[in-house]
Amino acid sequence: MKKKKRRFFVNERLNPNTTPLNYDLFFEPDFKKLAFKGFEKIKINIKKKTKKITLHSKNLKIKKASVEGLKLKIKNFKKQEVVVLYSNTFLTGVVELEISFEGKTGDLKGLYKSDYLNKGEKEQLLTTQFEAADARSAFPCFDEPAFKATFNLSVLISENLEAISNTEIKKTELKKGKKLVIFNQTPVMPTYLLYLGVGKFEFIESSVNGVKVRVYTTPGKLKLAKLPLEYAKKSLAFFEDYFKIKYQLPKLDLIALPDFPAGAMENWGAITFREASFLCDENTPLANKQNSAMIIAHEISHQWFGDLVTMKWWDDLWLNESFATFASYKAVEKIKPEWKFNLHYLLDVVDQGLTADALISTHPVSVKVKTVGEIEEIFDAISYEKGSSVLRMFEDFMGEEAFRQSLHDYLKTHSYSNATQKHLWLSMKKIAGERGLQFNVKMIEEWVNKPGYPVVKVKKSENGFTLTQNRFTLLQDKKDSWSIPIHYQTVEGEGFITLEKNGFIQTTGSWVKLNLNQAGFYRVFYDSASLEELGVLIKKKFLKPVDAWGVENDLFASVRSGRVKLENYLNFIERFCDNVSYPLTDSILSHLSWLLLMARSKVEKTVTSFSLKTLDSIGWRAAPNEDSVNKLLRSKALTLLGLTGNWRAARLAENLFMKLKQKKKIDSNLKNFAIYIKTWFKGDFSELTLMYENELNPVDKIKFLTALGMFNDRKKLLKALAYSESSKVKHQDSFRIPLTVSSNPTGRKLLWPWVRKNWARLKKRNQPGTHFLGDYVAMLGTLDTYKELKELKKFFKNNDRDDIKRTIKETLERVECNAKFKKLNSLN
Template sequence: MAVSKVTVIVLVVLSLCAIVATGLLVYFFAGRYGDDDPVDVTNTTPTPPTTTPPSEVTDVRLPVHLHPTLYNIKILAKFDQENDYPLHGEATIDLACDSPGSNVTLHAKNLNVTSATVTTAEGTELAVSDRTYDPERDFFIAMLDEDLEAGKTYRIRMEYRGRLQRDLVGYYLSQYDEGDSTRNLAVTKFQPTDARKAFPCFDEPDFKANFSVSLGRPNGTNWVALSNMNSTGITGDTSEPGYVWESFETSVPMSTYLVAFAVSEFAADGANVSLAEGEIPFKVWARPEMIEFTQKAMEHGPAILKYFEEYFDIPYPLPKMDMIALPDFASGAMENWGLVTYREEYLLYQWNQTSAATLTRIVYIIAHELAHMWFGDLVTPVWWNDLWLNEGFASYVMYLGSERVEPNWSWMDQFVFSDLQDVLYLDSLENSHSISVEVNNPNQISQIFDRISYAKGASVIRMMSHFLTEKIFKKGVSDYLKAFQYDNAVQDDLWQYLEWAVGNATKPALPTLSALPGTVKDIMDSWTLFTGYPVVNATREGQTVTFQQKRFLLNPGASEKLTTLWYIPLNVIGSSNSTDDFDSTGAMAWLEKTGESVALGLPSEDEDWYLVNLQQTGYYRVNYDDGNWEALRAALAADHTVIPTINRAGLLDDALSLARAGLLDYRVALNLTGYLGSEKAYIPWAATIRNFNYIRGMIETTGTYDHYKAYILSLLRHVMTPGFNFPTLEEVPKDGNYTDVTGVMYETLIWTTACEMGEESCVDVTADLFKKWKDNYDESKPDEPTLNPSMKALVYCQGVREGGEDAWEFIYKHYNLTNYASERTLVLQAMACTNISKLLDRYLDLLLGEGGAIQRQDVSRAFAYIAANPHGRLDAFKFVRDNWDYLQATFGVGTAAFGRFITPFSSFNTETELALLEFLKDAHSNELGSAERAMEQTIESVQINIRWIGDNIDVVTDWLKMKNSVEVL
């Protein structure tokens, strides 16, 4: 076969590229993996054989011949032995036998069960012939000489030993500094599968039972023990000198992952609050030094709890509510029934230290966790495949609860940007997953604690509430919760109660109901059981708009494994409609799973433009015909307020995402952004900057970047008029009652973007503020307020970026002196802003080691900050490669944190970088564990980036050059 000259040249170029790539791969992968010793994770149970990777163990469910009815748990953790914190426990479990069996099998992990006896209800002891562990499944098995009989009750009593560890899961040790001393506390984090690390138990959500807990704690007036229920007081000394037992009322039926306890020297701020069934104590606990900063939690927590009583039409079922702010915690917060645990930065508020964005987060996280008292705690999914029923509902109604206590903070605007538009990116990958997804082992379970379960779950629930109407939605949800209270359910149970609510609704008052194309289950199954979401293509002819659907994928060349179609609620509005009509978010028509198109009429043939998906309540993107895109651009340029804020943000996000996927000419999408110089609202700007940051990441190392900066600055300079001054500390309301919190976020976003683009006025003012702060810093008062809390992140970052090694060392010193968790988070971000490689390397070194310089809870977050810096990206990759074993041992055992060391590499955009990732994946193919999906999604993202550069960089570059020439003229 003849070979052309062009082919020869191409082959030579490819060969040279391969040689370069091979050299880089040898450089990156020379040496062995994981030279650092892993953290001590010693098991007192046998370790799994290395020939059976955890990801391959699928049969992990407990046998079902027994179910627990009552636990009596006694746990004593000792604090007074240096570097060894032994845990002694007794677990007595009453069991109901549902079918014959010759064993008692339950979960235990990192526990040494020293004795186990099984008795009948009458007290007759049954012979235990063997006690075995199945470490691959965390099973403790007591084999019996005789069969258990169905219908009878039994009891197993176990004594066991363990120790408190520092791994932030199970019953773990936490520490904090108070003055010159280090204080200890022990606290729990059991979700999803770590109750088994604290006591032997049936550690699956379907095994609900009552719990009677006694905690051993030091005998001192400053020590307090907390659990889900109220304390019944001190019940006597333990066998350990200096320790006493504190016992608690028997709980309502609940799942093991919701059991919680804490032993600490914390203080409380609290009051009795009136709820539907009387007064209960409501307390917020924190380190004594921090207790004054609980006022926002105490102000909003009770009000939100009352709101959810009204919303769900069910009284809060427990006799008290405690919320506790922890110095280190693996999650943002956890919904343990009656004892909600939080990271300090997500519960404590100080007006001159906490940014408006963090205050917003505090409010909605409190609302999220209190919503779980009903959705998740009162009614719990049968299994983790329906985790989204917990998290999706809490992630939606938290905005409703937040709106009750802060009605002026544009919560639905925030929802659209932070949840709906955010998750649309992840869900546009082939390697996304369905909302309801089959999971088996703990690694798979931990992987679904992601944006799909939370944000997509919330988005489809919001969509459903709009097409059913809020009245019917609330009725169905309330009836479902009442029917399954103290029990478990699956998503079909919820669909059934919503269907009944539809059937019992008053039809004349709800005219849209007749348009439902199927049952609630039919409609919602298409959104929960299938991966991804659609793009709705809208084409206008005269007065008629025709709609068709197709799955939206960022990679237009991706081959779909199956043809996915959805039931899609449609609505449309024309330019002649009033802005009030944008609130009519019910379904005017439906695209159905048949794949057939559907048409809707506009008010007249003279409409200048039309718009679909009002208030972006539907979980889909919309692509218009060319004429309508141009008409929408013209409308925004003439008077953008004719389209409400949410839909302006939706148009920008859809257009730029469609262009990214090759479904819309990039020039059309970029032209739409031209009006932003007149935009004063937060989420249209935020949606645009998020999309522009992607373009920035693709071209930042090319000669095109100057054109990119020039265009962004041309928009910003229209916004940053002479009156647009840098906010001062005096502008921060001392009571935290912002009249317009998204307005503050808007100012922060504009200033931050301006500094990133090198705007002189921003660079100069931030440099001056950083210098003044540094020059007047008093180490004895490190948290003396001198900077606007909403602008500190920008000032710190710019100070480090411009100030070199001296500035970096100074801010790291501040990290070690500050007493505020939210302040440490800002410093972690700022430390990654340096462009000096040796400082980024030093920062990476700080992430290593038990009790290291960076708290374990913050390590993956700090790593992501470093990896986001182009100067640190490859060093971050080398860090993961060289420390794989340590990271896997420390963060990869049944938690989602391990994947966070992979996802930052989604910004890679060269074939060599792709090869690095693929080599890393292949080298550890049997030990990815909870990072398996993160690795697949990251590799897919890099493939998309490479394609984007090939398809779009010339078009985007030419547009930017043209636009900047016009601006100059």
């Protein structure tokens, strides 16, 4: 009987018995044709004899392939993104595979072009973005994180261009008007970390502990590179000290790109950034400088978590991203203590994680993924912010030094290799044991392997407080429980318990504050009497700022989930939260902004009153040497006040905008406010688009573009939405106007009909491999009626795609939550 030929299934993993050892890889890009030719020699180890070799290949034309001089038969499986090479004889052991190939440049993925202006002239550069699965669109390869290998890269380019890769240039050879740039061999690493950039670059350079640190920009932007260089140097020094492991390469390049699909990418030794998120100087608004420092620290921490030690498969993406998020805030707190990044962490990370994980449609931090689309979708607030928050809880449980030593042990043990979460638990257990600490792996694992998180309900009883728990979601309570390490405070002092299903805290006092320092990843709902007691403590500033924030933030979550009426929340902040304190005041301003969108008639008076009190306390204009958080609060309060129609805020915005237009200097921290509120009150479409198109500073350029979604006029907003898809706007930035419209009180109801009408075009333009189509879906999460929910369900039933399935579920649930909130608070 003839043996049935085995099919190769879509998303099937590659054969682990055939592994790469080294890629000798050559590229010859063609700027005019937006194409490239390539040739590679891959040294592979075949552990079990076979007649076929399977590699990933996407949109590449394989010209020829051979192994040890023997020609191979080539068969492409386009849907599966693989190429299978067949031999007439069995292959085994270490062999050398040779492949010549051709390809076309991609759109913000693989090897792609980036356009920019140099002295008014349009120029191009070529750059790469391979994470998660796009190295295969640049060269045939074993495109999975477990297949680590070394790379010897060379590229043939015009003499007037420069090339950048992960390692230093070994040598350059001139060849008939071109030059062959040959790079040193890389460390062992996965394909997604390989980098190649070709174009006209300028750079500034310094060094840290013997490591060259350079910032590359396109021509004319070096003045915006000095501050990022300082952030990079200090971050690198911090992580070498924190991890107690030296950075492993002789150089670290940071490359600012005009076109980039994400904020940044941690290619080993050659980190890439979207220039608008990265470049800055002393005149840049504080929020943008902070964002730059944080992104730089995040990517540099990846040089250890992700690059030196890589997750075995994307299930454990969180081992890369949660740690980078956690570590980046530690670094910035050390580098710029005056910024109070330990407090920013609560707003940027903990709150974002809690909000995302409050959906029934959430996923565990460690989640099973198979398809490329599924992989792309887990680059989200669960893998980043929730995972980071859980790590912070582990740190609080173990102690800061024991936790840090665990990370050192994990990195040292698995350097140049792959790891899973079990390896991390082993390091934690080892260090805990050495210090005489208990370490319950089962308890730790449930925070990573289970979706969601608990809410602890506190009820006053005769001799203390009764505690119960269940899983918190915005739609309904779910029966579930966790082992929760609870740090608490009463009149007697601090205490610690591990809560299983329920528990009791004994005290003679009338109050208890759970989740001290907000170190735990859970919410706390207090009964009305306990909440009243805590409110008094907030007003008296008895509670620490972090704990005051925790009480308010959990209360708002109870309002959003329908467990507490809106009026109760408004009454609480009016009575107890009028003293300006960070992060409490910032949190309330954010919550009032959301309420202004959902319940304008009920909250407008409170929004106006709270914003005015905040501004009267910190001042309408910046004071010399003022606290950095006041600069952020001022802009936020002014913008919110402007949206209520306050004449004073409107006049200030108009005056500042006029100075901007006249190229006069203003408080840079008020640029957003000035542009947004001027547009809201008296926006001129032609004026704003002209300012956007003529602006050369990448940070300010984005501010003008984003403001086009702020018109208080439906016709202008529709015009702005059309403009977002025009050639005037970079593909990577086309989502920004719709995103602003989604939170515009006048415009958010326009977005859904516009997305529905333009869906086919949006879907075609935003192919899998970028997050952009999912962004358009997520923006619809500000809708708030059951009628809209029904329309969305019907539409997406036949208009989904593999890389947006999870986003659709989450968006539908958010809309249902909004509709429920409005119904419960009689807002329809």
